[in-house]
Amino acid sequence: MKSIQLRGIAAAVSGALLLGAAPLALADSTDDIINALIGKGVLTEEEGALLQKGRAGEKEAAEKKKASEVKASFKDGITWESGDKSTKMSVNGRIQLDSRTSDWSESSSGTEANANSADTFDIRRAYLGVKGTFWDYYSFEATADFAQNGSDLDVAYLNVHWWKEAQFQFGQFKMPFSLEERTSSRFIDFQERSFVNNSNITPGKEQGVMVHGTPFKGINYALAYSTGQGKNTDETDVREDSKDWIAHADANFAEIADIKDAVIHVGASYANGDQPSTKSVSAQRTEGRGVEFFASGALTDDGRSVERTRQGVEGSFAYGPVKLQGEYAMAKYEGQSGVVDYEREIKAWYAEALWLITGESYADSYKGGKYDRIKPKNNFNPKGQGWGAWEVGVRFSDFDASDFTVANSATTGRLTAGRTNEADSWTVGLKWLPNPNTRFLLNYVDTDFDSDVTIGNVTEDSEKSLTFRAQFDF
Template structure:
């Protein structure tokens, strides 16, 4: 009997003689080894078959599945590509969406923020993977409205202690900002996150030179494309250093994390007209230096600092040169996490200074932002399981939600207290510069602004890919104010003084 016939007989015999044993084998190699052990094939014949099979598999890409995502990887594991995506569908109801308050104006975009509404908060698609083993990449696009680039970066990641990243990516400032929107506990980040640079184009060195220790240092530009020369004096920079005492001691059950960060951000602020679409009410061009929105994406511009800026339609060359303003932001940040089993306490504090100038005006003010967040998993998941390189990543329920098997998924209860304060305010030059919002006095120098928000939330992780969130946020403004933006000279006024806001929010979230 020749070899080919013998092989055919061997396969047939395997099915009959080994029944379920070989039927359960998960590879050609396993089957051949079983046939050799049964004496159906000789050892030499088995090696010959396995050699041919192995030579083919070395050239065939492998499809892997991880947490609902599929990865196409080369047989030598040096190259890979993975499709990624997320969708966050929100509903938001505000206590200020009430006609009796007299706030509704069709031509005012600030008060439109209090409308009860659905919002496709995020819809993104991207790819990520590795090239030649030591290089990693990720490209993600935003889909709603006009498609834009969310992140696009390339890493040299041969060593844990020293890596290089270039492209558009999150800058190393702000613990909460560096946690993916897929993995934050609450629906929205805190006031502190409204002062961080976020995703910018630049270059970064980073690494973890010892257990529990991470560092990152970057240089970046504020705008994807500089809109004028005001922001071009020199590049911006950010840095962050963290240490997890528990990890350094080999403790995998707890997280004891501290971190510090610094920021110097230089950028140009472009002048625009007021939020009123009726330009007969407001036509002065101003550049917004910094603004705050109430927590949970509630009421817009509860604080806004705006510096005088001539419009591009000005008649003189001198006026055209006054367009926009140069802004310098300096800030420091402190952060901490203590997590033990299913319980965590996480907090951040940041102090910042803003200096803005243009031809005829100058403006200065300080900001202080911070929060404390408490979380507890009723279903027993450990926060330490999702902590890596100084941030929290994705959580995996002990048991995925499954009605047939009685699985509940993971259920987390959370509470956050947060706030901001603006003080040491001053401006000089043009009288059209202004501070707006919940102020301690008139819009001139020396005013302060503040707000405090308390948020209670439930995060229900059905499985690693699907999450339901419910949040309730109550915001107490430091001082009452009328949100509608009208010029004082127009003679119009809004009698609706707002001192507090309540928001009820829900989210359906899917990611892979």
């Protein structure tokens, strides 16, 4: 035993001396060195095998230790990740502090005509949540909004992504409809979304299941089956199954054709289902989040439910720092009330143009069929070494619910007295991004009503508003 130890020491010394020799100069690992020493006769094969076995054990122990390590980092959120990257979790949130002022008149008593027209500050959103991935293929997210009446569950879902071509999602999440809706409120082009985002036309976050994926480069699809009732609302009608089927597909031809620094996005959406009888059509506010200019009574059907069909098309074309985007969407309601068969439609569209003055590329923020975070070329530095990203934009929107009139019978979509069924709106915006996680937005919104709107004894044919947002997300 002693002779083996002495021989091992001699071998180690000899190995150290031989490291300076040319034949071993190219050895790049411990295993290479051991094999070279065996070849030189410094070590026997038995001794070399023992050393390699020990080395293998050390490697295995090091790999297990690395895989079990948890590393914390910050990248658009506070993230913890396992050493083998199969499991990670992050804490995320956003805060949006808004202010808005409008020219809507006061009533004769000196009070505001309507609460929505009041000049005010507003915590528009205050989200806090967690999301993560376990064992490579199972992702989740649970987020609450503390700005809406105390607290409100925003999303809570599980996404199983065994294959990128076909993923499966379960829970409450954003439905696959409308480019503007699918884009997070953190990254939308203006402070508020357009008239297309009316909940009558565009489904938002709902409870359901969905299969979605990217079967080919630049092509995305989704098919969802939801309650059709909006966020945090279960289906309660035991006699009528009023769930919605929602389908969407889009393609980025710039990605398909390998056109760099560009986005050529086209997409289409379709939804069909029933909504419970006596459910009211959602009201519509101006894009300055001001007065409620459109409202209607409930739609009823003697057959217990009203059929609702929604369709939309979208296009976005960007090259470098310039982007043009537009959408058209409509909803059709069909039902029967007594002997009256009725059909009512709501239509909306918008077109917009934006320019990143500081030269960032919109293509860099586009992924998965929607736009994401813009990263300034140079973050703002108060010492004068960077000014962040600056963007200007203009949008025109149109809303048309002319099928809803005051002459309609009460249960077939009668326009509420003092409201209008058509409006159009211009929005001009300035946006400053000091860094990828902070935004300041200033919007001027000019809305014209097709007919006078009367609220609180005040009658106006338009609304002009100035809005501001300070936002931070992580």
